[in-house]
Amino acid sequence: AGGTNVYTGAIIYDHATNHMSLHTNSGAERMRIDSAGRLLINHTADTAAGGYASILQVCDTSYQGSSISLRRDGGTGGPALVFGKSRSSSKGGVDIVSSGDNLGSVSFYGADGTDVATPAAQIRCEVDGTPGSNDMPGRIIFATTADGAASTTERMRIDSSGRMGLGTNSPEEILHVAAASETVNSRDGVMFQSTSSLAADTGLPLVFTSHIGNLANYGVASIAGRKENATSGEAGGYLQFATGNAAGAITEKMRITSSGRL
Secondary structure, three states: OOOOOOOOEEEEEEOOOOEEEEEEOOOEEEEEEOOOOOEEEOOOOOOOHHHOOOOEEEOOOOOOOOOOOOOOOOOOOOOOOOOOOOOOOOOOOOOOOOOOOEEEEEEEEOOOOOOOOOEEEEEEEEEOOOOEOOEOOEEEEEEEOOOOOOOOEEEEEEOOOOOEEEOOOOOOOOEEEOOOOOOOOOOOOOOOOOOOOOOOOOOOEEEEOOOOOOOOOOOOEEEEEEEOOHHHOOOOEEEEEEEEOOOOOEEEEEEEOOOOOO
């Protein structure tokens, strides 16, 4: 429309390079299926990070990424991003996977001035046991790349039993924290921090309870690091040990002051 030799869209097959492209906006190429069967959106060549040569690639200089469509219905379900793996070599095969198999991952790469082949972090799911019919034990792993490194290292996992491991890939409790350094100031421990200034006798507690909600008759205890009141002769912090009564009230039973007094 608007004159001769003007078009608003076209689908072109290029025999020389064996690719098909879709053009809009007076000839601008928007999408291409290349000779390898890859679908390239807003680009004309393979630009996948990490050498993946992904079958679907989205690349642009202005848009911020791709999105999953909204789901509009009266139910509670939402849109999904689904990964699947089979050990079969055929497209319709369902050969069983094995323990340790990677079922899918989300990787994050950044340009380092040379290429976009070095990962910064990764989230992946692996088989966590022996699978069978309608039985697929799994674990999810979170990994990051340390400063000066070129590959990711596992930092946290949740195994098929629901146990979480930080610094260990074999958690033995519901939460298992492992650190390489054992010194007091190693910065490899667990920290509880208030987001506001602490008044005297305040601090974040570690609470133990067998029930959430009504605390009565459930026997509660807590350990807390609290700020000392300077007028009491102490100016640092103290460690408080408290237990709960039948009504659920927690009262202090013991403390260790900043001077080491019990």
